[in-house]
Amino acid sequence: MAQFFELHPDNPQPRLLKQAVAILNGGGVIAVPTDSSYAIACHLDDKSAADRLRQIRRVDEKHLLTILCRDLSELSNYARVDNKQYRLLKSITPGAYTFILDATREVPRRVSHPQRKTIGIRVPDHRVLQQLLDAHGAPLLATTLIAPDDVEPLNEPEEIRRRFEKLLDAVIGSGPCPDQPTTVVDLTPMHTGGAALVLRHGRGDPAALGL
Numbered sequence: 001m002a003q004f005f006e007l008h009p010d011n012p013q014p015r016l017l018k019q020a021v022a023i024l025n026g027g028g029v030i031a032v033p034t035d036s037s038y039a040i041a042c043h044l045d046d047k048s049a050a051d052r053l054r055q056i057r058r059v060d061e062k063h064l065l066t067i068l069c070r071d072l073s074e075l076s077n078y079a080r081v082d083n084k085q086y087r088l089l090k091s092i093t094p095g096a097y098t099f100i101l102d103a104t105r106e107v108p109r110r111v112s113h114p115q116r117k118t119i120g121i122r123v124p125d126h127r128v129l130q131q132l133l134d135a136h137g138a139p140l141l142a143t144t145l146i147a148p149d150d151v152e153p154l155n156e157p158e159e160i161r162r163r164f165e166k167l168l169d170a171v172i173g174s175g176p177c178p179d180q181p182t183t184v185v186d187l188t189p190m191h192t193g194g195a196a197l198v199l200r201h202g203r204g205d206p207a208a209l210g211l
Contacts, residue, residue, distance in 0.1 A: 002031075002168040004161050009174045012128045017135040020170055024136060028169030029053050031145055031160050034068075035126040036096045036182045036203050037153035038160060040168065041068065041142040045108065050141055056167050058148050066098055066120040067107070068140045070133045078107050078139065079121050085187050088196070088209060094125035096178075096203035100186040118188060128174045144181065155179050178203055185209060 003023070005016045023030060027049045029042045040056060042049035044067065054063065069075045072089055079101035081089065089099065103119040124130065133140065144153045147163060154160050157173030164171070183204035186197040198206045 002161060002165040003170040004157075005170060005172050007128050007172055007174045010127060012131045012174070014135070017132055020132060020172055021136045023170050024140070029056060030170040030172060031157070031164065031168055032129055032132060032140075032142070032172050033126055033157075033174050033177050034124045034129055035094075035178065036144075036180055037155050037177050038145045038157070039068075039142040040145050041140040044139050044141045047108075053141065053143060056164070057143055057146065059143070063143070064120050066122055066142050068129070068133060068142050069121060069123050070130060070139070071123060074139060075121050075123060078104055079119060080104055082191060085190050088187070092204070092208055093123040094130070095123070096125065096180070096182045098122045098182040098184045100184065100188060100199070102188055102191065120184070122182060128172065132172065152179070153181070
């Protein structure tokens with residue numbers, strides 16, 4: 001049965017954040033708000049939790065999961081970023097973007113794309129999630145919370161609680177999220193002098209990237 005934490009959107013309660021971190025460290029899978037829609041997340045280095053996350057979403061190992069980072073310094077531990085990419089990322093993060101980048105050796109093989117060795121990484125612009133990442137002290141592994149047979153993500157914490165209370169360990173509620181996905185941008189062509197590619201148009205404005 002999922003625990004439900006109602007966090008203040010501007011000043012999330014440290015006590016509740018600490019409890020959520022304890023659940024993550026214990027192998028839990030939790031629903032978290034983001035600047036695009038709700039996601040489900042777990043500890044990056046916990047294989048069994050990652051397997052549960054995929055089972056809840058009903059996706060296989062080919063489905064690219066996302067690493068949620070606090071900032072660019074944390075991002076660079078998991079993705080190879082050159083100077084040109086870094087300048088672009090610095091100009092646009094935090095924000096509602098997911099960036100496809102070449103994975104470093106720090107990324108577990110089960111998380112990166114099996115053929116391309118790439119990883120999806122984002123630095124979310126959501127106060128509650130940023131505070132949770134800070135309390136956790138490390139990135140989280142995540143995927144958008146879309147119920148089986150649905151095409152749109154869930155954005156109401158009470159509905160998430162009702163529909164997933166037997167599958168999740170906790171739901172962090174802080175009100176509804178924007179009902180838009182992230183904009184997905186592939187930055188890997190920049191390594192060879194190419195241009196970044198927008199793979200999905202979402203809440204993040206591609207024009208802010210010069211695209």
